[in-house]
Amino acid sequence: MKGGNTTYDKIWDDHVVEELPDGTARLLIDRKLVYEAGSVQVFRGIRAAGRSIPNPERVLAVPDHVLPTHDRSPEALAGMPALLLEELERNSRDFGIEHIPLFDERQGIAHVVGPEQGFTLPGTTIVCHDSHTATHGAFGALAFGVGASEFEHIMVTQTLLQRRSDTMRIGFDGVAPAWIGGKDLILAAIGTIGARGGTGYAIEFAGEAIAALSMEGRMTMCNMAIEAGARVGLIAPDETTYRWLNGRPKAPKGAMWEQALAYWRTLPSGRDARFDREVLLDVSALAPQVTWGTSPEHVVGIDGRVPDPKDAGDAAQADAWTRALDYMGLAPGTAMADVAVSRVFIGSCTNSRIEDLRSAAAVLKGRKIADGVHAFVSPGSGLVKKQAEAEGLDRIFTEAGFEWRLPGCSMCFGGPFDSLKPGERCASTSNRNFENRQGRDGRTHLVSPAMAAAAAVTGRLADVRDYL
Amino acid sequence: MTPFTTLRAVAAPLPIANISTDDIFPGPGATGLPAGMSFSDPAKMGPNAFAVMRWNADGSPRPDFILNRSPWDTAQIIVARDNFGCGSSREHAVWCMAAIGMRCVIAPSFGDIFYGNCFKNGMLPVRLPVEQVERLLSLTAAPETATLNVDLTAQTVIDAGGGVHRFEVDAYRRDLLLNGLDEIEASLRAGPLIEAHDAAYCARRPWLRADTA
Numbered sequence A: 001m002k003g004g005n006t007t008y009d010k011i012w013d014d015h016v017v018e019e020l021p022d023g024t025a026r027l028l029i030d031r032k033l034v035y036e037a038g039s040v041q042v043f044r045g046i047r048a049a050g051r052s053i054p055n056p057e058r059v060l061a062v063p064d065h066v067l068p069t070h071d072r073s074p075e076a077l078a079g080m081p082a083l084l085l086e087e088l089e090r091n092s093r094d095f096g097i098e099h100i101p102l103f104d105e106r107q108g109i110a111h112v113v114g115p116e117q118g119f120t121l122p123g124t125t126i127v128c129h130d131s132h133t134a135t136h137g138a139f140g141a142l143a144f145g146v147g148a149s150e151f152e153h154i155m156v157t158q159t160l161l162q163r164r165s166d167t168m169r170i171g172f173d174g175v176a177p178a179w180i181g182g183k184d185l186i187l188a189a190i191g192t193i194g195a196r197g198g199t200g201y202a203i204e205f206a207g208e209a210i211a212a213l214s215m216e217g218r219m220t221m222c223n224m225a226i227e228a229g230a231r232v233g234l235i236a237p238d239e240t241t242y243r244w245l246n247g248r249p250k251a252p253k254g255a256m257w258e259q260a261l262a263y264w265r266t267l268p269s270g271r272d273a274r275f276d277r278e279v280l281l282d283v284s285a286l287a288p289q290v291t292w293g294t295s296p297e298h299v300v301g302i303d304g305r306v307p308d309p310k311d312a313g314d315a316a317q318a319d320a321w322t323r324a325l326d327y328m329g330l331a332p333g334t335a336m337a338d339v340a341v342s343r344v345f346i347g348s349c350t351n352s353r354i355e356d357l358r359s360a361a362a363v364l365k366g367r368k369i370a371d372g373v374h375a376f377v378s379p380g381s382g383l384v385k386k387q388a389e390a391e392g393l394d395r396i397f398t399e400a401g402f403e404w405r406l407p408g409c410s411m412c413f414g415g416p417f418d419s420l421k422p423g424e425r426c427a428s429t430s431n432r433n434f435e436n437r438q439g440r441d442g443r444t445h446l447v448s449p450a451m452a453a454a455a456a457v458t459g460r461l462a463d464v465r466d467y468l
Numbered sequence B: 001m002t003p004f005t006t007l008r009a010v011a012a013p014l015p016i017a018n019i020s021t022d023d024i025f026p027g028p029g030a031t032g033l034p035a036g037m038s039f040s041d042p043a044k045m046g047p048n049a050f051a052v053m054r055w056n057a058d059g060s061p062r063p064d065f066i067l068n069r070s071p072w073d074t075a076q077i078i079v080a081r082d083n084f085g086c087g088s089s090r091e092h093a094v095w096c097m098a099a100i101g102m103r104c105v106i107a108p109s110f111g112d113i114f115y116g117n118c119f120k121n122g123m124l125p126v127r128l129p130v131e132q133v134e135r136l137l138s139l140t141a142a143p144e145t146a147t148l149n150v151d152l153t154a155q156t157v158i159d160a161g162g163g164v165h166r167f168e169v170d171a172y173r174r175d176l177l178l179n180g181l182d183e184i185e186a187s188l189r190a191g192p193l194i195e196a197h198d199a200a201y202c203a204r205r206p207w208l209r210a211d212t213a
């Protein structure tokens, strides 16, 4: 057993139940998040084997994936959504799991709801049968996205079998310029280390720009650690974390809060902590980031151009770039700011929190979206929606020409309700620009919420810094 | 779970990097919800596998796609480039591959969650160095050299040119696969150990207990 003085190692060591002869560890899992799609098979498996779920109060269920965000009438929900919702409700009831139902104002995307409720806490281990569970690492937690079978194993045994990862620290030096947020920082990092640069690693984000970053921005970053291939993305807890958590419904209170706080303060990596890999990025002159291709590593500044496969590092990369350009319908050398878009999506577990909506609204205030652009925004949860409406953000969006939707995963993935049509090009605040991700032959450009708003206004990918 | 010991089968080359779980199991927005596809029953997910690459929008097969051509339409092995199975945790990606008879994937690297999901379903993911994968990609592209021998006991892949490629795999996962063991059953035997650890842990971190949560 390696052991160490990093945040990752400290939380890991606190949760090891046993080590198997080949070095695989059995980790105790503190928190489990469940959503409607994909949990069907989990509960079916548990029932079929006649097993039970110990400590069900450590589980929180909320529907988010396969839901219409434009309409929640019985007609709109008929079919698959209704069946999945019913099944989630029944499974939660039968196994004694707390369930936030569709028409509860707390409903939303699991990775928005968990932190919002204080279910996500520093120092804990958290799992969900969804890859973007990495989001919760923003609180200094070990958050693992797992498949359905793995999730079933964790629900029944309370443990996850895994080998200790190598550790990587990505340091972000300098003060981030105006309009540069978590989305730009993480896209720049993925551009630097590559979409499999983090494979096998637990990545800690650190440095001056992270210390200055809000919890929303930190969640955006850890959310996309998975897009670098990492098993875990995390940020050590600090005063920003504690301030954000204090008073949340499920966060500890009173003396318990003080006791927890004393422990949480021991979690940051020691000054002498050794990482297996260190990467440093200077962000002081970073331009807003935008993807041009079909992998999150296909990223440039908005003032940049579509690259030429002739300039690729090797034959395999040239091949991948050619394929991506073909799919995206882009020619090498095209200025990113010349690329026209007809769809804009603001939402997803990456960028649907209140700060995201505020920054998009700041760009949209007093402006209208371009002719021919279809834009909508789906707040990450009912509580985010309520807060945004209290601040009048919904009116800014609708007056600009956006649709103001209900909370859910919406057009982040090619769900049954919202997807791109063949050839449609979208500025999207979500996390994956894979081929066909948002719909068959749809073309996705990943950007921050402010950049998405600027694209909606101009009808092209646009530099939000021009909207200062 | 079906045990995996040795496999002699046709391998289909997919010389593409970053094949994502969205490629392997596209969402309904990419495929529609055509009859014949299933989004909930693993045994019926065969038609969903690689659907966009494999089928035209009207549901007819794309003749250029390798799995629609003989002898690769009987393939039980896939050979691909870097980062196979990157993306989401959807185990559907493994289920739909299993539903068309796949038992093994060979690539230089894998999406981490996909890699773990394979073992839960009797599917063996094999990591080999880039040069060896490139060799397998070119050999399996020809019908007469498309067959590979995979031996989990010896931890080798043998190609039709006589090349022997040794691979590494965690001993614990290997044992589960070789014996077709139920991992949950095995873990439940550690029950007393888990409970003891949990009790000590909850005493150490009392704010995490239910009554304060």
Ligand code: SF4
Residues within 6 Å of the ligand: A064, A065, A109, A111, A130, A132, A348, A349, A350, A408, A409, A410, A412, A413, A430, A431
């Ligand atoms: S918003 Fe997108 S990435 Fe996030 S959980 Fe939903 S489908 Fe997955």
